[in-house]
Amino acid sequence: MTLLQIRGLTKDFPVGTVFSRRRVRAVNGVDLDLAPGRVTALVGESGSGKSTLARCLARLERPTSGQILLDGEDVLRTERRRASRTYRGKVQMVFQDPFGSLNPVHRVEHFLTRALVLHGHPADRGRLTALMEEVGLAQDMLDSHPHELSGGQRQRVAIARALAVGPDVLLADEPTSMLDVSVRVGVLNLMRRLRDERGLSMLYITHDLGSARYLADTTAVMFAGELVEGGDALAVMDAPAHPYTRLLLSAVPDPARRTGYDKAERAGLRAAVLNPESCPYDDGTCNTTTPVRHTVGEDGGQPHWVRCHLYAPAHEIAHRVLQPADDASPEAENTAA
Amino acid sequence: AGAGDTSGNQLLTIPREDMGTFTRNFNPFSPKAAPMTKEAVYEPLMVHNPADGKDTPWLATAWTQAPDGKSVTFTLREGVKWSDGKPFAAEDVVHTFELQKKLLGGFEYLDEVTADSPQKVTFHFNKPFSPSLYEIGGHYIVPKHIWSKIADPAKDTNATPVGTGPYTQVEHFQSQSYELRKNPSYWQPAKQRIAGIRLLAFSGNDSANLAFTNGEVDWTQAFIPDIQKSFVAKNPKTNHYWFPTTGAMINWQLNTAKAPFDDPALRKALSRAVDRAKIAKVAMNGYSVPADCTGLSNAYDTWRDKTVAASCDWTTHDSKAAAQALDAAGYKLGAGGRRTQKNGKPLTLDISVGSASSDWISVANIIKQNLAEVGVTATVKSPDWSAVVSSYETGTFDSGIVWSNNGATPYEFYRGAMATTQVKPVGEKATENYHRFGDPKADRLIDAFAATTDPKTQQARAGELQKLFAADAPVVPLFPGPEWGAYTDARFTGWPTKDDPYATLSNRSVTTVLVLTSLRPVKG
Amino acid sequence: MRLVLRNLGFYLIAFWASVTLNFLLPRFMPGDPVSRMFAQAQGTMQPDQIAQLQKLFGLDDRPLWRQYVDYLHSVATGDLGISISRFPTPVSEVIGSQIGWTLLLGLTALLVAALVGNLLGVLAAWRRGGILDSALPPLLIFVGSFPYFWLAMGALYLFGVTLGWFPLRHAYDVGLEPAFDAAFLGNVATHLVLPALTIVLVSIGGWMLGMRNTMIATAAEDYVTMAEAKGLSPARIMFRYAARNALLPSVTNFGMALGFMVGGALLTEVVFAYPGIGYQLLASVQALDYPLMQGIFLTITAAVLLANFVVDLIHVRLDPRVRVR
Amino acid sequence: MPHDTPPRPQGTARPARQGLGRRLLADRKARAGLLLLAVFALLGTLAPVLAPGDPSLITDLGATPPSAGHWLGTTAKGQDVLALTLWGTRSSMLVGFTVGIAATLVALLVGLASAYLGKLVDDLLTLVTNVFLLLPGLPLLVILAAFLPPGTTTVVLVLTVTGWAGSARVLRAQATSIRGKDFVAAAVVTGERPLRIMFREILPNMASVVMTTLLGCVIFGIGAQAGLEFLGLGDASVVSWGTNLYWAGNDGALMTGAWWAFVPSGLCIALVAFALALVNYAVDEITNPRLRARRKGKK
Amino acid sequence: MNVLDVQGLRVEYRGDGRSVVGADDVSFTIGAGEIFGLAGESGCGKSTVANAVMRLLKPPAEITAGSVTFRGRDVLAMDARELRAFRWREIAMVFQSAMNSLNPVLTVGEQIGDIFTTHEKLKKRAARDRSAALLDLVGISPDRLKAYPHQLSGGMRQRVVIAMTVALKPALLIMDEPTTALDVVVQQEIMAQIRELQQAFGFSVLFITHDMSLMVELSDRMGVMYGGRLVELADAKELFARPLHPYTEALMNAFPPLTGPRRELTGLFDAPRTADSCGFHVRCPDDRADCSTNIPDLRQVAPGRWAALTGGTPA
Ligand SMILES: Nc1ncnc2c1ncn2[C@@H]1O[C@H](COP(=O)(O)OP(=O)(O)OP(=O)(O)O)[C@@H](O)[C@H]1O
Numbered sequence A: 001m002t003l004l005q006i007r008g009l010t011k012d013f014p015v016g017t018v019f020s021r022r023r024v025r026a027v028n029g030v031d032l033d034l035a036p037g038r039v040t041a042l043v044g045e046s047g048s049g050k051s052t053l054a055r056c057l058a059r060l061e062r063p064t065s066g067q068i069l070l071d072g073e074d075v076l077r078t079e080r081r082r083a084s085r086t087y088r089g090k091v092q093m094v095f096q097d098p099f100g101s102l103n104p105v106h107r108v109e110h111f112l113t114r115a116l117v118l119h120g121h122p123a124d125r126g127r128l129t130a131l132m133e134e135v136g137l138a139q140d141m142l143d144s145h146p147h148e149l150s151g152g153q154r155q156r157v158a159i160a161r162a163l164a165v166g167p168d169v170l171l172a173d174e175p176t177s178m179l180d181v182s183v184r185v186g187v188l189n190l191m192r193r194l195r196d197e198r199g200l201s202m203l204y205i206t207h208d209l210g211s212a213r214y215l216a217d218t219t220a221v222m223f224a225g226e227l228v229e230g231g232d233a234l235a236v237m238d239a240p241a242h243p244y245t246r247l248l249l250s251a252v253p254d255p256a257r258r259t260g261y262d263k264a265e266r267a268g269l270r271a272a273v274l275n276p277e278s279c280p281y282d283d284g285t286c287n288t289t290t291p292v293r294h295t296v297g298e299d300g301g302q303p304h305w306v307r308c309h310l311y312a313p314a315h316e317i318a319h320r321v322l323q324p325a326d327d328a329s330p331e332a333e334n335t336a337a
Numbered sequence B: 001a002g003a004g005d006t007s008g009n010q011l012l013t014i015p016r017e018d019m020g021t022f023t024r025n026f027n028p029f030s031p032k033a034a035p036m037t038k039e040a041v042y043e044p045l046m047v048h049n050p051a052d053g054k055d056t057p058w059l060a061t062a063w064t065q066a067p068d069g070k071s072v073t074f075t076l077r078e079g080v081k082w083s084d085g086k087p088f089a090a091e092d093v094v095h096t097f098e099l100q101k102k103l104l105g106g107f108e109y110l111d112e113v114t115a116d117s118p119q120k121v122t123f124h125f126n127k128p129f130s131p132s133l134y135e136i137g138g139h140y141i142v143p144k145h146i147w148s149k150i151a152d153p154a155k156d157t158n159a160t161p162v163g164t165g166p167y168t169q170v171e172h173f174q175s176q177s178y179e180l181r182k183n184p185s186y187w188q189p190a191k192q193r194i195a196g197i198r199l200l201a202f203s204g205n206d207s208a209n210l211a212f213t214n215g216e217v218d219w220t221q222a223f224i225p226d227i228q229k230s231f232v233a234k235n236p237k238t239n240h241y242w243f244p245t246t247g248a249m250i251n252w253q254l255n256t257a258k259a260p261f262d263d264p265a266l267r268k269a270l271s272r273a274v275d276r277a278k279i280a281k282v283a284m285n286g287y288s289v290p291a292d293c294t295g296l297s298n299a300y301d302t303w304r305d306k307t308v309a310a311s312c313d314w315t316t317h318d319s320k321a322a323a324q325a326l327d328a329a330g331y332k333l334g335a336g337g338r339r340t341q342k343n344g345k346p347l348t349l350d351i352s353v354g355s356a357s358s359d360w361i362s363v364a365n366i367i368k369q370n371l372a373e374v375g376v377t378a379t380v381k382s383p384d385w386s387a388v389v390s391s392y393e394t395g396t397f398d399s400g401i402v403w404s405n406n407g408a409t410p411y412e413f414y415r416g417a418m419a420t421t422q423v424k425p426v427g428e429k430a431t432e433n434y435h436r437f438g439d440p441k442a443d444r445l446i447d448a449f450a451a452t453t454d455p456k457t458q459q460a461r462a463g464e465l466q467k468l469f470a471a472d473a474p475v476v477p478l479f480p481g482p483e484w485g486a487y488t489d490a491r492f493t494g495w496p497t498k499d500d501p502y503a504t505l506s507n508r509s510v511t512t513v514l515v516l517t518s519l520r521p522v523k524g
Numbered sequence C: 001m002r003l004v005l006r007n008l009g010f011y012l013i014a015f016w017a018s019v020t021l022n023f024l025l026p027r028f029m030p031g032d033p034v035s036r037m038f039a040q041a042q043g044t045m046q047p048d049q050i051a052q053l054q055k056l057f058g059l060d061d062r063p064l065w066r067q068y069v070d071y072l073h074s075v076a077t078g079d080l081g082i083s084i085s086r087f088p089t090p091v092s093e094v095i096g097s098q099i100g101w102t103l104l105l106g107l108t109a110l111l112v113a114a115l116v117g118n119l120l121g122v123l124a125a126w127r128r129g130g131i132l133d134s135a136l137p138p139l140l141i142f143v144g145s146f147p148y149f150w151l152a153m154g155a156l157y158l159f160g161v162t163l164g165w166f167p168l169r170h171a172y173d174v175g176l177e178p179a180f181d182a183a184f185l186g187n188v189a190t191h192l193v194l195p196a197l198t199i200v201l202v203s204i205g206g207w208m209l210g211m212r213n214t215m216i217a218t219a220a221e222d223y224v225t226m227a228e229a230k231g232l233s234p235a236r237i238m239f240r241y242a243a244r245n246a247l248l249p250s251v252t253n254f255g256m257a258l259g260f261m262v263g264g265a266l267l268t269e270v271v272f273a274y275p276g277i278g279y280q281l282l283a284s285v286q287a288l289d290y291p292l293m294q295g296i297f298l299t300i301t302a303a304v305l306l307a308n309f310v311v312d313l314i315h316v317r318l319d320p321r322v323r324v325r
Numbered sequence D: 001m002p003h004d005t006p007p008r009p010q011g012t013a014r015p016a017r018q019g020l021g022r023r024l025l026a027d028r029k030a031r032a033g034l035l036l037l038a039v040f041a042l043l044g045t046l047a048p049v050l051a052p053g054d055p056s057l058i059t060d061l062g063a064t065p066p067s068a069g070h071w072l073g074t075t076a077k078g079q080d081v082l083a084l085t086l087w088g089t090r091s092s093m094l095v096g097f098t099v100g101i102a103a104t105l106v107a108l109l110v111g112l113a114s115a116y117l118g119k120l121v122d123d124l125l126t127l128v129t130n131v132f133l134l135l136p137g138l139p140l141l142v143i144l145a146a147f148l149p150p151g152t153t154t155v156v157l158v159l160t161v162t163g164w165a166g167s168a169r170v171l172r173a174q175a176t177s178i179r180g181k182d183f184v185a186a187a188v189v190t191g192e193r194p195l196r197i198m199f200r201e202i203l204p205n206m207a208s209v210v211m212t213t214l215l216g217c218v219i220f221g222i223g224a225q226a227g228l229e230f231l232g233l234g235d236a237s238v239v240s241w242g243t244n245l246y247w248a249g250n251d252g253a254l255m256t257g258a259w260w261a262f263v264p265s266g267l268c269i270a271l272v273a274f275a276l277a278l279v280n281y282a283v284d285e286i287t288n289p290r291l292r293a294r295r296k297g298k299k
Numbered sequence E: 001m002n003v004l005d006v007q008g009l010r011v012e013y014r015g016d017g018r019s020v021v022g023a024d025d026v027s028f029t030i031g032a033g034e035i036f037g038l039a040g041e042s043g044c045g046k047s048t049v050a051n052a053v054m055r056l057l058k059p060p061a062e063i064t065a066g067s068v069t070f071r072g073r074d075v076l077a078m079d080a081r082e083l084r085a086f087r088w089r090e091i092a093m094v095f096q097s098a099m100n101s102l103n104p105v106l107t108v109g110e111q112i113g114d115i116f117t118t119h120e121k122l123k124k125r126a127a128r129d130r131s132a133a134l135l136d137l138v139g140i141s142p143d144r145l146k147a148y149p150h151q152l153s154g155g156m157r158q159r160v161v162i163a164m165t166v167a168l169k170p171a172l173l174i175m176d177e178p179t180t181a182l183d184v185v186v187q188q189e190i191m192a193q194i195r196e197l198q199q200a201f202g203f204s205v206l207f208i209t210h211d212m213s214l215m216v217e218l219s220d221r222m223g224v225m226y227g228g229r230l231v232e233l234a235d236a237k238e239l240f241a242r243p244l245h246p247y248t249e250a251l252m253n254a255f256p257p258l259t260g261p262r263r264e265l266t267g268l269f270d271a272p273r274t275a276d277s278c279g280f281h282v283r284c285p286d287d288r289a290d291c292s293t294n295i296p297d298l299r300q301v302a303p304g305r306w307a308a309l310t311g312g313t314p315a
């Protein structure tokens, strides 16, 4: 059963002054389902809108349009101004930076107690201890201030705070990227355990594809505010369909893979992704029509879909060969900046 | 022409401590005309000197008051010329008073001014009014041939004035200084012994006094604290001051429209508690003297009835007697040594005084201390003068330190203190007699005073008024205001002094012209 | 450019707000200038002249909104009315004859304080632990703790009266004709020394500390370390890399300081009898001369707003980052 | 970019978050400043004991230089300068601290509201703040003081009105930056209410800035009160350092050489302001360790 | 001959009365044309070593022991003048964050030009031409010389900095996490750029990162630091294939692979290291008992392979 359904979610940010309101579309028409007991990884490069999406779901930003359905109910319509306690009780978030997400003036106990009390749970010592145990922390840390903890421990406290509420959905925005390399796996393992033990539904946002592959059941790839590919985590990683996904994958350093780095190939991918006009796969269609989802396979009971004209049924996939564009230059990055 | 200049051409340097900067406005009708406009540029018909009570004919050589007191005729001096060379004549006087009434009002008693001949002007009144002589005689006169052509005389700045005075030519006008040079066609050229006058602007007493004690200016009218030490002691040979107490009487006024201050016994008892000697010595730096119960300033010494002054004791400081008087009048000591009113309420009062008058605040503070000695609690309130005056005008105050009217005769003083005609009900705006005291007996005496031109009769009426004042105690007189004035004779000599009081040492009054025409530069 | 327009918009609104404030304030004040004048004349003015004077000064009893509209209109047309305490001189004339001196005093003091203070701050931060860094700040803080006027009076009596090194008052010697020659300008300069010095003394500590603190922060920036790694000379690193950046907050402060400067100048002008509008403002307040008071207030506000606008422009010039934003 | 630093042996990785107060007491400058303030507070409190009676009692002693009977001499009105100075401490410190606290409170409310509510409220409050900030302070002060009836309340009111804006700007900036921190978002997600977030999450993190602005406001309050009163715009019947100087000026203390009437109050103002500034300096150093004085000499 | 020879380097950060050891007994060499990597978690002392080599450490940091020899010259003995001439001409450095290592108020051209006007006493024009050529080298259009740093993307900024480092053709380039702040996609391009330049100019590189995969891809030889000390030093590929120290292994585990089966990785238990314990008595996986309470000294365990292990030869 799907718990949180996102339909056509769009978020614009106003930029500029009162006199010249321009808008930047950070998230554009995202459809995504978060199912219980599953981890959905959201990957994409910096600025692709991942955090914005998460913040919309956490109701920290108000989406410009679209729907967020919690158990089938469009919460954006029923709770216009602010998210209700009920919503907050079901959807919780873990932030990227555990240094920033724990108020330095409070003790660990405070974070957990507030979360419990606000959602009508008794905040007795036993409950606090249980929570600490669940995230793998010693209970004597309850009296510590955040600065006395290591990054990994802090992130565990942040997770415990989210858990205290008793949520069904956990949004985790790059929960390990600020952590020290040596403790990342520990936090990933914790999340994995929570999914298995609590049956939590999780949105795991990252640009570390390796960890997405490690943790997630489902993977969605985000590019420029839109989801471009999705499906079973392994399927997406092992057989990326969208050029952007391939670009991302090729960028990950992986000594084990040893495929080497083909500059020309990557330049082609980049050009394709960043500059639709020079898309080698399509004759300008990309520029004029919005691509729709095409299913390219089925893995682990989920469809593997991609949004790229390349996979439109009318086309013969076999005819298209991945070819670098001649004029592709690294300069393309510049136009994106 | 700096300090120590004795070339003979040195300028008489006068500081204005109350003007940080000058604006070139020599319009005498403007309340804010540049200094010396009415003193050195324009001249009056006669000069009354409060220091010795004498009158000096000036633009008029003589005057006669009609016996019924309903008119006065001035005979103008011949040969007087305006500084542009045009002759001075009766029509100038007529025009001046027309302008004055139109622009600034006042002179309600004046019906008409007529030029009987080029040298004779008669002022006709709508009632017998002898005190008018000084008001009219002391008024500056402007040339008709200039002022009749000015479109808006009220707002004209008259940048290049034409007058009959000794120093009319404006030179080097700058925002902090300017010079007045000799009038080329002055009617008594022999008396233009000084080369000119220089005015300096100062942002306050402090900076002006600094310049003065440093010997950079000749003649100041600013208040100088401890003048003996800070000025005279620096050079006793040349540095002098003379503060005749001929200014307006400064009173402590109790609002007689308010109980219990309507009780003369209370007023007198409170007055007895006040240590005027200390006020004069400490608050007024020893520059004034205690008042007596005639209420008259030293400008009216010739009018004063010594027997009246000696007959009463309510202006002599005696705390014990004051306490007894209070007891006797029914203001008994209550709990904590505080006196109560007859109705049992505590006897407390506010003393209002404008914040700008720091010396008067000290006066109020001493009164407060004195009252505390007899069990009366006073609070000194010192908001801005505008707020104080507005409470005076509407009669909402308890008590306050206030000036009094100061004319050439005691007439104005007593009318302002006791005439019922000047009393306005509480809430209505009064411009004098803020203390709202009126005595019909006083009305009769005042009218009688104005109706006669005979000095003897006037003296008699004044005596009766003094008696009445001593009996009524409409206000509590404190001390006569000193006319500040200090000078150095390093560069100029011929100053008025206590021994030769031909004028006061004021450089902004009608007698100033007397000084200007008496001074001689020190040469060599 | 957009930024500039936006700021301009803000400054206009701010100006309007202060104009309105300015309009309202005197109207809540008890008393009027004529009774005030009367009180100060203390018996030498005839009571019966009051009504006439009130008419003369144009104190009116029209409805408030009407007055407001007229007021806005006259402000817009630059007509500030006629001064009461200087009747009948127009307010604009009174201000015009004095604002130059205030600007001279204020700007000189501000520039000297800011320049020297910032320079000291740069040097102190650059030589951490040196004399400049350890001994000077507490000393300057101490000096800066004295009230303006107290220091001014102290300096006046010490250097002016007792030692006689500097003139005691005014912007130039009496008797001098203003001219653009060495003699006159030199005279003006000697008159400027003491008043400006006291303002500088009081305010220099703030500049120095502010600069020192930002410099210390800036010196730890990567680009400064990088400049060092590049082997650049210390002077180039200090000024071109560190100070150039640390200066930016100072520039903003400069605009703000203009307002304070006028305030500081007020007391100093009073002590030194300097013919500026600070003193004039005090005088107009004491005389309840609303038109002049309002005129001066508006002029100061406009000047400060204008200065801040200019500072904004300078800031845009100095900091390329705000140009596009 | 990872900046996770497990606590090092001596735990210098992050400054230990002891109470600001405790760390202030450990700082030499702050101790000196606080001691000085305490001395003044004590003198002010003990004024009725040390100099019993009405300090402004006018006697006909005249201005006398310091002597055994009057340690700091007497004013031209024969008042004991020491008594005036002692009693002046009360009003000056009271006004200074009241103004400081009031202005900081206003600034804090404006800053917090501006930062938390954002958008239109922020724009509006920022405009108001900037208007007050750009309005020339002392002139406004002079005008306001002249418009209102004199008294300590007016002085406090006027100084608060003119003094809050600068702090509001600083506090708003600080609050806005904290508002953007993830822990505020985390509190929102946990379900905390706005008021609680403003006062329990944001405010405690601003302690040092609030402290700095508070001290700044107090310094402003004391100095501006003195300036106002010196100009004669305060209440001349209150005994404070400012009015002492006003009377000294009126009595021509400097011209008559009565420096003792003029020096003590000015020095007291400077000392209190200096003490406050020292504490401020220390707060800066504590919250920004980089500013701390470098000890010379290697060892 | 070795370009750089660091022996027994010890750096302390002296605070109020207490001091923190930033680097301790660090010894390594870098040969000509060699890419040497330093890996390790945050705070392990990588930047400290890099800054020590450049003599960029400022108080409270202090080099208390060891030597740094660059092409036979004692770097630690240089005076200020020598140092200025030495920096950038001999060793250039790319800092941790590209965002902050360019002065925001100077144009890119001015900042590159500074190098030439200082070291080669070039006139402004000549410096500009040289700067333009440099930009061209890293594939940025020379008209970007007039741009301010904020007008460039992160990747471009980092490339500008890299271009600057090769301006004077130094023998050694220090790169302190040159790509950490960048996006993965951009990161690869920067790495390619570095490789390309290295092939063209033949300089040696001291490459610092915490990303083991990245390091192994690029470096010839590498060292792993932990708590200020080197715990392993070996040929990059060898080290990747067969980590000896448990910490090295933990580091490698931190990046789940993109290929192969999904297998459960064991993270390190994050317990703090205390004054007298290396922390690995907890961090050590149970089957490894080869680390004591203190980080042991490096020991050659095989030719060219060094590890800080007390006993037992690794399996
Ligand atoms: N408050 C905001 N105002 C304006 N633009 C914003 C705001 N927040 C985000 N954006 C823009 O929205 C886009 C998406 O940002 P977002 O933070 O969601 O990206 P991200 O995928 O999380 O990136 P990263 O991997 O760096 O965290 C960016 O272009 C960003 O500039």
Ligand SMILES: Nc1ncnc2c1ncn2[C@@H]1O[C@H](COP(=O)(O)OP(=O)(O)OP(=O)(O)O)[C@@H](O)[C@H]1O
Residues within 6 Å of the ligand: D002, D003, D005, D008, D012, D013, E013, E014, E020, E021, E022, E023, E040, E041, E042, E043, E044, E045, E046, E047, E048, E049, E060, E061, E096, E210
């Ligand atoms: N200025 C300083 N004062 C005190 N200690 C410092 C200072 N700079 C660094 N340290 C300490 O020195 C040690 C090494 O720091 P260093 O910056 O070299 O680490 P790093 O490996 O570069 O880390 P990162 O990956 O975060 O850049 C750390 O423990 C740190 O706490």
Ligand SMILES: [Mg+2]
Residues within 6 Å of the ligand: A050, A051, A052, A173
């Ligand atoms: Mg993000």
Ligand SMILES: [Mg+2]
Residues within 6 Å of the ligand: E046, E047, E048, E096, E176
């Ligand atoms: Mg580092």
